[in-house]
Amino acid sequence: MLNRLKIGTKIGVSFALSLATLTTIGLISYQSTNELIETSRKESHTYQVLSQLEDLNLQLTNAETGQRGYIITGEQRYLEPYNAAIQVLNQKVREIQRLTADNPNQQNRLDILQPLLTERMAVMKEVVELRQSQGLEASQKAVLTDQGKQLMDNIQKIIQAMKNEENALLKQRSEKAQAAARQTLASIVYSIPLFSLLLALIGFTLTRHISVPLKQVSDLAEKMADGDLSVSLPDSDRQDEIGVLTRTFNQMIVNLRNTTQTNEEQNWLKSNLAEFTQMLQGQRNLESACRLILSNLAPLVGASQGVFYVMDSINDQPVLKLLSGYAYKERKNLANQFRLGEGLVGQSALEKQRILLTEVPNDYIHISSGLGEAPPLNIIVLPILFEGQVNAVIELASFGSFSELHLIFLEQLSENLGVFLNNIASQLQTQQLLEESVALTEELQTQQEELQQSNQRLEEQAHELEESQFLVKQSNEELQQLNEELEEKAELLEVQNREVARKNQEVERARRSLEEKAEQLALSSKYKSEFLANMSHELRTPLNSLLILARLLADNSLNNLTDKQVEYSRTIYSAGTDLLELINDILDLAKIESGTMSLDIEQITLADLETSLEQTFRQVAHNKEISFTIERDEKLPPTIYNDSKRLQQVLKNLLANAFKFTEQGGVKLQIFQVDNSTIAFAVSDTGIGIPAEKQKIIFEAFQQADGTTSRKYGGTGLGLSISRELAQLLGGRIELLSQPAQGSTFTLYLPRQQEKNSPNITTPSLEPSTSIRTTSTIKEVSLVENRPTTVDISPSVKVLPNLPHDIPDDREIIQPGDRILLIIEDDDKFARILLDMARQQGFKTIVALQSKQGLALAEQFKPNAIMLDIHMPEMDGWTVLDRLKHKPDTRHIPVHILSVDERQQRGLQLGAITYLQKPVSPEALTQVLTEIKGFIERQVKNLLIVEDDPVQAQSIIELIGNGDVQSTAVGTGAEALSILRSHHFDCMVLDLGLPDMSGFALIEQIKLEPRLLKLPIIVYTGKELSRQEETQLRGLAETIIIKNVRSPERLLDETALFLHRVQANLPTPKRQMLEQLHQTDPVLANRKILIVDDDLRNIFALTSFLESYQMQVLFAENGRDGIEKLQTNPEINIVLMDIMMPEMDGYETTRAIRQQQQFRSLPIIALTAKAMPGDKEKCIEAGASDYITKPVDTEQLLSLLRVWLYR
Structure with a gap:
């Protein structure tokens, strides 16, 4: 019967029956509970009355006690209990009267009690007043009258009578409350089991008819969710919803099976088609592409053998040629090429239709392996079409049948292969046409040049013909006269010819002699250069050992040398350095004479030059107790364009000579402008001066004014010679003004901007002045006559070919608080683009076109960020990046790499914050500059710590923590992925041993997220890694640290590198940890x-x-x-x-x-x-x-x- 009722009806009947039973039990419980509550209230009321009576009695007692104490002592403090009792007695009486309002007996007793209390209070007050007015004796007499005692006894009797009645009521009400409690308990004890039994019966019935069938449906749904579509529910004849659900569910399973199978087939088709498309991308060789297609296609469709024929032409006839095979064995009786309609291959190409052979005869073909051979069951021949034309044919043989899915896949794949083969053919044809076009272009250009030359020759011949015609006409008239004169001159000409022949022989002999001397001179120069180079090697080799060992001893890293020994080591190092400078001077002179000295033209800031010279010679002047001043004309431009290194070499030579020969007075360097194109550097001293006869020879190599063995001043005599030659290379000259005992002034004249592209440079005269004049002011020096002359520097100066022109940047207008960006890029055009874009983003920008210049600017300006190119001419970007990251002052600066190399992982491992591969779009550059600005403005960096041990995680936070780092710790890989997707982090520290996944799996999932590709990951683990695991991690993480005694220092160092923390801002203990760690380089250790x-x-x-x-x-x-x-x-x-x-x-x-x-x-x-x-x-x-x-x-x-x- 219940199977025919609806589920709602069953539940409604059950609910109604339960509700009726529960209502009956509730009414009974409610009545018993109300009675119990009322009885308890009355009982509580009685306790309140008894409490008030006790309190009233206590107050009376307190009043009497206070009165007696006061009568005996006379002290007012004993009246405090008395006064307090007087104030509350009437209040207590009124409260008792309110509480007993429903008891007439108690009300009557209160009516009697109130006058007694009033009278007793009056007697007590009278005695107190007597004590106050007449003293102890009068008050004692009043007490002895016994009036107060009688009143007190009457009051106590009335209070006791009221207590007795209340106690009787309390007993009666307590018995009644107990009876009500027993009745309530009985109703609950009997009703609950009865109701529970009823609910159990209802529940059992509903479970049997509703829950059990629904559980069967739920279990079936779980199996379906797990992918099991083979289950079903037994047929049911129930008429309720369960029956309908069972039949509907079975039908849904059938439909789902069909849909799933269809989806799986479609997914298989799409995924494999996409895989083939991706696999063939980038293939340019037809044969390798066909081999790749067969090697992947045959296993996919269950084929055991296959061949690939490509359409070609022989004698303008289309022919299919065998190009590649899979498990194919060539046989003598089988053809390797087919014409259209010839064989199944040719027939399929002719019909442009697939041919499928089933139940192939045993003697048709055999598929062989090392174990044996057998005939295939099915063979399929598939044409590859593009726009209706056959490009190729694939033939596959299989031991099994090709399924309908395989056939559909082959049809769809053939379309893609047609497009692919056509693309390869087009590329090959395009390449061939391009090569032919280039050849034709070159040939055409050659023909055009030859034609142009021919036309030019024809024009010249035509012009000459016209002139010849005119001359012939003229010469005919004079011919007769000339013939006569010629006869006279013929004899004279014969004499002259003999004289010319003799002189030609003399000239030839002189020419040969000059050639021999030139060869000897060139050979001598070559031998001299080779000798100097070899001497350089022989001198530098022992000097190399001396300098390195002296530097190690001077550093005294083991602290085992005395101060005197360290001083000796520094002296050895200093002497070795001086010797190296001497060797370099000799080499410089050799390079200049051999024409191999190169110039490195760049922008020179005069303020920087002045600062450098000031720092170099200030201590020298202090030690010699003479003055040293540098004066720079305000009208000078801020920069000039020349070779900074060679200019400083010349000025240092001149200043060093000035200090060497000056014992009193001082040395002065004056920089001023001679005219719009020339700048002068005048080095003046108050030294010994130079006699006029010595002023020429001091510029010669190895010559000095005093060349005797007893001379006072040492030196090689190379300084001024090299300076003069370098001045000429720089496009200028050096002039001397001097008198003995009055000092000397050497003036270097240079052009404001050295020309690069012209082989001839117009400069002031290179010959030193022989004038001997005493000069005391810069005005007199500036009056030296400028004698321009053209100097050919082409054989001796090799100007670097790609040095760009001056790029004006912002280094002169930088103010405190500016955001500074340093660009190190040798491509001047790209550097200008970066400069303009950086300025648009609000940066003050400095440009360095050379690596060493970039390092110097980084140390000088401490920029907020650096953009670095890798391919630099003198020092590559990797070395620059390494230098920056191993200096405490620049280690924290974020470096953004721009390079054509695909080496992003290496750049990030070395400490770069981003890596962009050239060519770079403007959008990408804008995004990088925006990221730089955001990184600079964000003072606090975020660090994620993935460690399942809370103690370890907390220790890492305490190790790294400071005000500039916000550390977040999680214990599982899932938590790490979740927080990485929702928050930004600048670095992550990862332990490999996580409870829910391995560290390898976590890193691989992170690398799949485009937003997290650049996240630096530091692996910090106690696990011993195998070589394979370490190799795998090297490609995924930036740093691997194995936990040991020194690992905390390395962890602090690596996080400081990737978070770009300023080492100087760290707490002293942590800074000392890093300084100690940097004494041993982990990259070099154990290598x-x-x-x-x-x-x-x-x-x-x-x-x-x-x-x-x-x-x-x-x-x-x-x-x-x-x-x-x-x-x-x-x-x-x-x-x-x-x-x-x-x-x-x-x-x-x-x-x-x-x-x-x-x-x-x-x-x-x-x-x-x-x-x-x-x-x-x-x-x-x-x-x-x-x-x-x-x-x-x-x-x-x-x-x-x-x-x-x-x-």
Whole structure:
């Protein structure tokens, strides 16, 4: 019967029955509860009356006690209880009267009590007043009358009678309350089980008829959600909703099975078609593309063999040629090409329709493997069409049947393959046409040039013909006269010819003699240059060891030398540096004479030049106790355009000479403008002066005014000679004005802007003045006559070809609080674009066109951000980035890389904040500049810590925390992904051991998020990593730190790098931690380096230096030993290769190393003392990765090692 009722009806009947039962029980419980509450209220009322009676009695007692104390002592403090009782007695009586208003007996007793209380209070008041007015004796007499005691006894009797009646009422009401409680308890005890039984019965009935069937449907739905579509519900004849739901659900399962199968087939089709499309992108070779198609298509459709025919033409007839095969074995009786209609392949191409063979005969074809062979069951021949034309045909053989899905896939794939094959054909045709077009263009250009030359010759011949006709007419008239004169001159001409022949022979002999002398001069110059270069090597090699070891001793990193020994070491280092300067002077002179000195033309800021010279010579002047002043004319432009290094070399030489020869007075440098195109630098001193006869020779090499062995002043005599030659290269001249005992003035005249593109430079005269005049003011110096002359510098000056013109930037107008952006970019056009865009974003912008200039500007201006190009001419961007990130003053500056290289991960690992690959769109540049501005304005950086150990996470927060970092810690990978998607973080510290997923999986999911691609990730883990795991992490994370004793310092250092924190702003303990850590470089520590050098002093010096950075050093004394060392120690990470070695030099050794496959990518840094032009190119051509000269600049060596070891 219940199966025919609706679910709502069943639930309604059950609910109505339950409600009726519950209402009956509720009414009974309500009545019992009300009775119990009323009884309890009355009982509580009785307790209140008893409490008030007790309180009334207590107040009377207090009043009597206070009265007696006062009578006995006379002290007012004893009246306080009395006065308090007097105030509340009437109030208590009224309260009792209110509470007993429903009891007539108690009201009657109160009527009797009130007069007694009034009388008793009056008696007590009278006694108190007697004590106050007449004293103790009078009050005692009043007390002894016994009137008060009688009143008190009557009051106590009435109060006790009232208590007795209330206690009787209390007993009666308590018994009644207990009876009501028992009745209420009984009604609850019996009604609850009865109601529970009824509910259980109703619930059982509903569960059996509703819940159980619904549970079956729910279980079935869960299985369907898990993908199991094979389930179904048993048929039911129920007429209620359950029956309808069961039948509907079964029908839905059937429909869902059909829909799922259709969707899976469509997804399979789309995904595989997309995979083939993606796979074929970028393919340019037809044969490799066909092989790739077959190798992926055959397994996908279950084929065991396949061939690919491509349409070609023979004698203008279309032919399908075999191009590629899959598991195909060529047979003699089978053709490799088919014409249209020939065989199944040709027939399919002719009909442009698919051909499917089923139940192939056993002797038709066999598919073979190493274990045996068998005939296929089905063969399909599929034409590849594009715009109705056959491009190719694919034939596949399978042991099984091709499903309908496979056939649909093949049809759709053939359309895509048709487009792909047509694209390849078009590209090949386009390439061929382009090559033909280029050839035709070149041929046409050649023909045009030849035609033009022919036309020009014809025009010249026509003109000459016209002139000849005129001359012929004229000459005919004079011919007769000339013939006569010719006869006379013929004899004279014969005599002259003999004389000319004799002189020609003399000229030829002189020419040959000059050529021989020129060859001897060139050979002599060559020998001299080679000698100086070799001497440079021989001098620099021991000097390299001396400088490195002296620097190590002077640093005293082990603190095991006395102060005197450290001073000696510094003296050795200083003397070695002076010796190096002397060697460089000799080389400079050799380069100038051999015409190999190059100029590096750039913008020179006169204020910076003045500051540099001031810092260099201020201490010299202080030590000699003489004055030193620099005066710069206000009319001067802020900048000039010349070679900054060579200009400073000249001025330092002049100033050094001035200080050397001046014992009293002072030295002055004056910078002023001679005219609109010339600037002068006048160095004046009050020294010994130069005699007139010596003023010429001091400019010659190795010459001095006093050249005797007992001379007072030392020196080589090269300074002024080099200065004069450099002045000429710079487009200027040096003039001298001097008198003995009155001082000297050397004036350097330079053009305001050195020309680059013209081989001839107009400059003031290069000849030094021989005038001898005493000059005391700048006005007299400026009156020297300018004698312009043209100087050909083409054979000696190699101006760098791509140096851009001056780019005016904002360095002169920077104010405190400005946002400063430094652009290091050698492309002047692109630098101008960046400059303009940065100014639009509100930046004050500085441009450096060279790497070293960029490093100097970064240290000088401390910009808020840097945009850096990688491919720079003198020092690449990787080295610049390394230098910036290893100096405390610039380490925090965010660097944004712009490069054509696809090496984003490496840039981020080295500490760059972003990496853009050229060419860059204006939108991308605008976005980067906006990000820079946002990064600068955001003072607090956000750090995410993913660590499942709360103690570890808290310790990391305390280690890194400061006012400039906001740290957030999460314990699972899911939490990390969630917070990364909803918040911005500048860096993440990750432990690999997470409870819900591995650290590898978390990093891979993060890298799938476009917004999180640039997030720096620091792996901080205690897990021992395998080589494969470490390699995998190197490609995903920026830094890997294994937890050990020194790991907290490294973690603090790496987070400071990627959060761009200013080290100077850190607390002192943390700053000291970083300073101690930087004494050992983690990039260099435990790396193995091979030094190949024939000089043991160099090996010892470099080994001592590199081992202080915990590097493992191996060495070899020649190239052959170096190769053997590499072969026996293939784990070597980098090589320092000396160039000049016996037996096998560095060039030959490097080439031999590069010929071995395993060392093709091994970093090799060439190390040479030869500093002549072309050395670096020879090293790179031989296979060196980079190049450094002796004596080794240790900072540059460390940067090169870090850059190449990062790779």
